[in-house]
Amino acid sequence: MNGLSVAIDEVAIQRAKLGDSRALEQLYRAYQSSVYTLARRICRVPEDAEEVLQDTFVEVCRSIGKFRGEGPGSLTAWIKRIAASKALMLIRREKYRETDEFNEDLGAGSTSPAQVGLRMDLEAALERLPRRSRAVVWLHDVEGYTHEDIADMMGKTVSFSKSQLARAHARLRGWLGEGEQC
Amino acid sequence: MLIHCTMEELVSIRDGEGSAAARQHLDACDACMEEMERLHQRIAHLKALPAFEAPRDRWPEVERVVRGDRRKRYARLIGWSSLVAAASIALLVGLRGFSVAADDPSKEVAQLIEESQHLESMLRAIKPSSRVMNGRMASAVVQLEDGIELIDETLEELSRRRRNAVELEQLWRQRVQLMDALVTTHAARTASYVGF
Structure with missing residues (x-):
């Protein structure tokens, strides 16, 4: 999982489950960066990512008593799943549909990949992807979710997730100027 | 006529799926192998993108x-x-x-x-x-x-x-x-x- 620094032990998890506000804050401090990054990558807009961050931890605080996993690993997966669901819920809103149409119109053109370094190219290319493709790429390739998980979270089919991923890679490949496709 | 792997097939093969025919083709085709390497590289670069920090404490x-x-x-x-x-x-x-x-x-x-x-x-x-x-x-x-x-x-x-x-x-x-x-x-x- 991406960008995660976990400084949470089993005692802190148990205390958080009992509603201890210091332990809950400790969870927030440990996971905020990875949750915000996931949200930023999916939503793209910083303000929306902040909303996802806040909503995710409100949900974590409300539901941690029902969390049945053991250890920081499963807690990470649980928190990230909440964050991914919140981010996907947010990008279903109307304004994102409009932004997507705009992105589709942009095509492969406006910024020359040769003008900036590879990382910036990839950042820009990722941002330019339509919202659902971007979400699938990030969740599958970076966060490690399966197509079944993604389909479940998005309320779509597995084949939808697979085709979005392939289309996204075809686009990224073209935008990054990686030569003629075989 | 040589039919290369599609991006969907390459992504499937990377996930441990994909048809036997596509796998067979990949093993024998330098161009598709190169394409698969690009895919791996791209994913590695995606994973290496820096984390963001929330601008405000929520x-x-x-x-x-x-x-x-x-x-x-x-x-x-x-x-x-x-x-x-x-x-x-x-x-x-x-x-x-x-x-x-x-x-x-x-x-x-x-x-x-x-x-x-x-x-x-x-x-x-x-x-x-x-x-x-x-x-x-x-x-x-x-x-x-x-x-x-x-x-x-x-x-x-x-x-x-x-x-x-x-x-x-x-x-x-x-x-x-x-x-x-x-x-x-x-x-x-x-x-x-x-x-x-």
């Missing part, structure tokens, strides 16, 4: 919403105690008949309970949890809510033992003042939110 707001939840749950519990308290006071006033003085603490308490309930309903109408607020305001709201929670706990404690009308009146008065400040804070935020 914890005070998260804490405020969660405390609000707890307070609502508590208010539902205390609501019954309030009703019982109000009923006892009404009974007491009723038994004394019209000879009760205007500044009777029992009557005052009944009015304060009513006022407190009215402020609670105003607060519900504002729906404070549905709006984002800055850290300073969130902290002020948390303090007010903590104060109300403390009073509610004391009121609950008081309801278990012999009631003292003067003490009750003071507590309910404080509760009304804090509730009023809370409603004012949220109302001010709502006004600025809609651009007044």
Whole structure:
């Protein structure tokens, strides 16, 4: 999982489950960066990512008593799943549909990949992807979710997730100027 | 004619899936192998993208919403105690008949309970949890809510033992003042939110 620094032990998890506000804050401090990054990558807009961050931890605080996993690993997966669901819920809103149409119109053109370094190219290319493709790429390739998980979270089919991923890679490949496709 | 792997096939093969024919082709085709290497590289670069840091600390707001939840749950519990308290006071006033003085603490308490309930309903109408607020305001709201929670706990404690009308009146008065400040804070935020 991406960008995660976990400084949470089993005692802190148990205390958080009992509603201890210091332990809950400790969870927030440990996971905020990875949750915000996931949200930023999916939503793209910083303000929306902040909303996802806040909503995710409100949900974590409300539901941690029902969390049945053991250890920081499963807690990470649980928190990230909440964050991914919140981010996907947010990008279903109307304004994102409009932004997507705009992105589709942009095509492969406006910024020359040769003008900036590879990382910036990839950042820009990722941002330019339509919202659902971007979400699938990030969740599958970076966060490690399966197509079944993604389909479940998005309320779509597995084949939808697979085709979005392939289309996204075809686009990224073209935008990054990686030569003629075989 | 040589048919190369599609991107969908390459992505499937990378996931440990893909048809036998596509795998066979990949093993024999340098161009498709190169394409697969590009795919691996791209994913590695995606994973290496830097993490973002949230520009603002959202914890005070998260804490405020969660405390609000707890307070609502508590208010539902205390609501019954309030009703019982109000009923006892009404009974007491009723038994004394019209000879009760205007500044009777029992009557005052009944009015304060009513006022407190009215402020609670105003607060519900504002729906404070549905709006984002800055850290300073969130902290002020948390303090007010903590104060109300403390009073509610004391009121609950008081309801278990012999009631003292003067003490009750003071507590309910404080509760009304804090509730009023809370409603004012949220109302001010709502006004600025809609651009007044």
